[in-house]
Amino acid sequence: MTEVVESLLERRLRWRRILAEEHGPELRISLLASYTLDPLVPYLGVALHDSGLAARITVSPYNQIVQECLNDQGTAGRSDPHVLVVAARPEELGPAGADGGAVHPTVADEFSTVLDAALAAARRWDACLVMLLPPRADPPDPAVTRLRETALERLAGQPATEVVDLDPIISGCGGSAALHLDLYQLARIPYREPVFAAIGEEIAAMLAYRHTGPVSGVVVVADGPEPLSAAQLGAIERLPTDTPVVVRADPTLAGTDPPGGLGRPPTIWWTNDAPLDDQVRRFVASHGAQAESMLVMTAGPAGRLETPGPPGPRPEHWAAGRRPGGHWARTPRPSPATEGRPTDVAQYVASLDVRLTGRAAAMADLPVLADLLARTADFTLGELASDRLSAALVDPDCVVRLFEVRDRLGDYGLCAALLLSHEPGACVVEAFLVTCPALGRGVETAMLDEVAARAGAAGTGRIVVRATATGRNDLALAFFDRHTCWQGLPLELDLRRTD
Template identity: 30%
Template sequence: MTSVTARWRELQAADRDAVRVTVLAAFTVDTFVPHLGVALAELGVPAAFTVGPYNQIVRECVARDSMTSRSAPDILLVWPRLEELSPAGRHAPVPGGDGWSGPLLDVVEAALQAGTRLGAQVLFVLPAIPEVQPLGAGDASDPHGVSARATAAREAARAKLAEIPGTLVCDADDFVRAVGGRAAYDARLEKIARIPYSARLLSVAAAAIARTARLARQPARKVIVLDADGTLWGGAVGEVGADGVDVGPGPGEAFLDFQSYLLELREAGVLLALCSKNTEADVWAALARSDMRLRREHLSAARVGWESKPDSVAEITAELGVGLDAVVFVDDNPAEIAQMGAVLPEVATVRMPEDPVHWRAAVDVAALDRPPPTEDDRLRPARVVEARRRDRGQAADEQQWLATLDVRVRSRTALPSDVRRLAQLAMKTNQMNLNHRRLSERDVAAICASDEHRALVFDAADRFGDYGTVGALVLSLTAADTAELDLFVLSCRALGRGIEHAMLARAQAVAALTGRSRVSAVLEEHDRNEPARLLFRDRGSPGPGERFVLAPTGMPTHLSLVDDDGR
């Protein structure tokens, strides 16, 4: 604890642009804050804290003159305890009815209202199932026991929290499980200082909460690039052959477990790629084995050969249209990991352990954390694989090729169900991005509810398939005669089809419907938004940082656009 406190003092003394975090808890958090401050800083989220009064969560959330209201937090961290929610007093049983569900939902509702009123990101810690269970071994058999009632309350709270876009959730039961029940609590410290948890648990909790907070502030990585030998299977396929690599039975089965984990990530929208120093025929033969769970068709890209792995990873990112900072590289070779870190520091690295049974600990890193996937996320890997099969060589020129695609675009005003996807596009899109304005789900929800903004989303499909929601724009309507283009993003997978021109034409049409004759914008230059720079240069931009009026844009003739708003 001393080293953590010292490090926290150093961080507090540094001149930093800190995120404001207000902590409301049902226990004394003085010893917890240094752990959390250090954990956030290590993930690139420097923080400054306001600590609310002990066990006054609801009042702090609802009172407009409270410390919480005055602190204007960016993040509102709320950590209740079921033991403190009984109307009969601390640790007293909750009588009949819905047990803890009602009191806990009151806390949830207060926290969500405060988050909306203050414009804060709510990070709610689901309380752990109470340690004290009077029936002992019999509690699990009792449908009205401590465990059953606590579980019901926790799941009711989780469901309520999920209703509000952008709300983040941690689970204190995970903290307890990580350190073990006996090591999680400090009964003496609870009586002396109202700190029920051990320093070990608070350290684990801080790391988990910091990783959760980071999800809303930094985009999740999109691509996992995998080594083969020692990562997907045991042994070197070039030496033992495809039939000789080890995937079990025995410890080698751990490689199959890892492959199953990768496939679950793929279901959540992560793109899988292969980067192996081997002969292609050997690698494909190994992946074709009937007992392999990961197959060649699951890969969105591959580089198999003898080039350096940093060069291969750079080629993979170019092929997939993502930045290096969207990649996690997994390899068992420490030299390859070191070279990747030295040559491409933007790429996150994960070293697989020598003993494959320990792979779970290796992948328990912030670089692999992801928010709940949208439907668009789930469809992404299949779309990328389909895109690789396309043949553009049959068309005589670009316009002929575009005409063969049967591109269909649908435009609509963003609905609450679009908030997560719109925020995701704003957070992740780099190439076709007007100004790299990063918006959280809470930011998007506020824009959608504002009369001074018009948010539009665009779905696209062509003869190769349905791409889902690929684009979004936001018009600010604060000026009387001009609509300002605050946001303009189009997923890289939809580039090259003229959809961006259809979006601009639609933006100008919507502005006209509001009585505004012009649309203005400011283009910002970033490392990877050259497509946006080229587009807006052709539409009148004199250069980055200068406001301009968008030149009239006609609807491309090779595509159809349907306005779901009927205007």
């Protein structure tokens, strides 16, 4: 177990070194999830690098899939992605189900909204959509099974669309042991590192197949006497019909017929235990294939693709300023059916029925406030000294507020706060923070409405927002920078940068 952890650590460290190097044209990938997907980045980046693909990976704030897909100026839209990766777990799309079920029946409609929004965004952005199919529930839940079936039916036949099934990946990583319940409570990271590593390898394999030039042959490694996996069969179906396909089966199958379902007879049906590398070299020599463009589809849980030789030269379609093409033909897609679905961010947020409940903070709330400040990185004005927070809680001229947020999808609890003080002619915002679960739901605008109302009631003529750029709070800084006036009061962003 120690060796596995060290291997994953080395991969994460190698990703840092890769990022520090100069890159040529990059494959732009945007990640959207109902949970924190940041741990996937280094594993996906390293796997793509090893396939000869340089990547720039952007992660949008979690639990904002629909909002991001509907907003061309959001984090994902601004990145102009070639690839859009979407991961929605039923657990984050609504309240828990009754009688021990994993999800509430209303989650099905929200999941369909996610699918429609993702398909529409990929079509507008001319991007390949990679959907992470949620795993089966343990114990089994018919509602989750129906969600999986709905996704497969909805995505079947969609151009430039891929599906990564998390069920075999989770099973291959230990089933329920692959879940990280403590980290999920702390940071909304549901899986352990090996799961993210396996997901990264699977996505990278799909993208390498699409973007690294023609394939001169495929070796399929069957998993013992079992039939080929759905992922293996699906990858073979996407190959040109004249691509040589070799099936390397278990020796116990010697003398049997090749498996059906390939859509073609295999070029070679190996049923011996000779070393795989030797077999591939003999195949390359006898069929005129190129080692660097051979793909070996292993017997992993989802049919991982590997190149036995070094990556080939970068394809010509990677000329500067051009999008990669490879096997991915950009074909016009029909607009997804959106009848009854929200078509813009404002409409979707209105459909959430967001309820914001605020109350004055007391000294007893100091630990709660300190915790909120410590764990809020994206939408915050920066650090606030603990002695300043303590002083504000007992200062009658200061306003310290805490907010609870809930909507039709769930109760997010205490996840927002603000601190106001007053200077001659100005209402000063010293703290304004919203944690990730509540972002993208209009909470920040409702809070700013309260700031303006309190400033107006106090007779101040303007709002001053004092902030420090932390390197991670660009979302908050951009929000306040966009507005020079709010509810008729001038608004000024007083931005300070750390050395």
